[in-house]
Amino acid sequence: MSRRRPDPVLITDAPESPERERLGREVRYLIMMGIRAACLIVAAILVSNKPPHYGWWVIGCVVGMVVLPWLAVLIANDRPAKARYRMSRYLHRPAAPPPTDPRSLPTPREDRVIDADD
Structure with missing residues (x-):
C-alpha cells in the first residue's frame, strides 16, 4: 500500500529548473562584466579628455x-x-482529525496518576 499526498502538487510550487536557473545567473554575470568593461573604456576616455570633475569620474x-x-x-x-x-492553501480548510491507526495503543485516561512513592 503506497501513501499518497492528499492534494496534488501545484505546478506553481515547483522550483525553476537547474538549467534555467544557471542560465539566468550566467546572463547576470555577463551583464555585470560588460558594465565593468564599459567602466574601463569610459575611464580611458576620461583620462585622455580630462573633462570637468575628471577626478570623481575616474x-x-x-x-x-x-x-x-x-x-x-x-x-x-x-x-x-x-x-x-505555501500554507495559504490550507488556511481556508477545516482541520482534519488526526489519522487513527487500528494497531495503535488506546489513549490513556486523563485521571491516571503514576506515583513513585508507592
Whole structure:
C-alpha cells in the first residue's frame, strides 16, 4: 500500500529548473562584466579628455571596475533561497482529525496518576 499526498502538487510550487536557473545567473554575470568593461573604456576616455570633475569620474569608474567583479562572482554563485512551503492553501480548510491507526495503543485516561512513592 503506497501513501499518497492528499492534494496534488501545484505546478506553481515547483522550483525553476537547474538549467534555467544557471542560465539566468550566467546572463547576470555577463551583464555585470560588460558594465565593468564599459567602466574601463569610459575611464580611458576620461583620462585622455580630462573633462570637468575628471577626478570623481575616474574614481567612480575605478570603483566600478574593482567592485563589479566581486559582486558578479557572488551573484553568479548564489542560488535562490528555497521557497517556504505555501500554507495559504490550507488556511481556508477545516482541520482534519488526526489519522487513527487500528494497531495503535488506546489513549490513556486523563485521571491516571503514576506515583513513585508507592
